[in-house]
Amino acid sequence: MSEAEKARAWVRVLATYRDPSTARSLFELAATAIPFFALWAIAWGLLTIHPLLALPPALLNGFFLVRLFTIQHDCGHGAFFNSRFVNDWLGRGLGVLTLTPYDVWKRSHAIHHAGSGNLDQRGIGDVNTLTVAEYRALSPFGRLRYRAYRHPLVLFGVGPAWLFLWENRLSYGPPGACRKTKRNLHLTNFGIAAMLIGLFVLGGWKLLVLVFLPTALLAATLGVWLFYVQHQFEETHWEGDPDWQLHEAALHGSSHYVMPSVLQWLTANIGIHHVHHLYSRIPFYRLPEVLRDHAELADAQRLTIRESFACARFHLWDQQQRRLMSFREARRLYGPIPA
Numbered sequence: 062m063s064e065a066e067k068a069r070a071w072v073r074v075l076a077t078y079r080d081p082s083t084a085r086s087l088f089e090l091a092a093t094a095i096p097f098f099a100l101w102a103i104a105w106g107l108l109t110i111h112p113l114l115a116l117p118p119a120l121l122n123g124f125f126l127v128r129l130f131t132i133q134h135d136c137g138h139g140a141f142f143n144s145r146f147v148n149d150w151l152g153r154g155l156g157v158l159t160l161t162p163y164d165v166w167k168r169s170h171a172i173h174h175a176g177s178g179n180l181d182q183r184g185i186g187d188v189n190t191l192t193v194a195e196y197r198a199l200s201p202f203g204r205l206r207y208r209a210y211r212h213p214l215v216l217f218g219v220g221p222a223w224l225f226l227w228e229n230r231l232s233y234g235p236p237g238a239c240r241k242t243k244r245n246l247h248l249t250n251f252g253i254a255a256m257l258i259g260l261f262v263l264g265g266w267k268l269l270v271l272v273f274l275p276t277a278l279l280a281a282t283l284g285v286w287l288f289y290v291q292h293q294f295e296e297t298h299w300e301g302d303p304d305w306q307l308h309e310a311a312l313h314g315s316s317h318y319v320m321p322s323v324l325q326w327l328t329a330n331i332g333i334h335h336v337h338h339l340y341s342r343i344p345f346y347r348l349p350e351v352l353r354d355h356a357e358l359a360d361a362q363r364l365t366i367r368e369s370f371a372c373a374r375f376h377l378w379d380q381q382q383r384r385l386m387s388f389r390e391a392r393r394l395y396g397p398i399p400a
Contacts, residue, residue, distance in 0.1 A: 123279030131329035178310030221281035
């Protein structure tokens with residue numbers, strides 16, 4: 062049996078885990094939203110004692126905001142409730158807190174799932190990744206721009222802030238957005254503006270700068286990092302048409318990010334990403350069941366936190382060696398780029 066056939070066979074197995082529990086989903090929502098708002102309230106109260114005391118609970122709340130985003134993510138896959146209507150409207154509401162217009166993101170993310178690992182379908186909903194040959198064919202300015210984009214300070218610092226605070230306020234996503242998608246962008250922006258005005262009325266600029274902003278920025282950075290290591294690990298999977306196969310790419314091109322139980326809970330099991338890509342309709346709280354029942358999936362693409370830090374130095378896909386590598390290694394293997 063080929064790797065593609067094995068991956069397709071897993072889909073039938075994973076289908077048995079797809080049904081969400083309404084009671085469990087409501088519990089997970091409450092267990093995330095209540096601490097989220099409570100931590101904001103605590104941070105607001107601490108502002109009256111000393112502004113800097115508000116920072117620790119505000120930063121901690123970044124993890125709960127990531128968890129809210131993951132619930133929104135499950136809504137986008139129709140995995141959180143059985144009702145598409147409930148999923149969509151909960152996702153739109155959470156989009157105000159996560160600074161992410163739900164319908165715009167849902168459309169881009171569906172394209173990401175449909176073409177993840179396909180060299181001929183890059184550019185929508187993913188981290189821009191060039192092959193060694195493509196990079197070497199760029200102009201000096203093009204190479205400089207790509208190196209700047211892939212620098213950790215940009216990818217995990219400036220980039221997340223730009224994406225969630227600015228780009229998400231303006232972009233309709235991929236070309237061809239429908240009226241509903243455009244309307245959702247504007248309504249989300251209106252909801253965010255109303256939230257910010259409310260926070261300013263309650264606590265002034267300090268509540269915005271020392272509570273809202275640290276929560277949003279840390280969540281954005283954590284979210285981008287998680288997405289990055291889920292696909293940008295050394296032995297990930299890329300193919301061009303016609304060799305690319307959906308399920309094989311889903312299984313072998315997504316990592317199993319192994320985290321301590323507390324972090325796994327705070328990130329809503331999104332680290333079990335290979336299973337999620339194989340069958341995106343599985344609710345996040347059922348993903349550990351899959352690993353418990355199927356040791357082969359539990360052992361696949363394991364990536365520890367310590368190992369994941371090395372992923373930040375991988376920049377280029379080498380089609381000959383079929384792995385990601387650094388700029389330095391590409392230069393060592395293939396020599397300097399001719400002037």
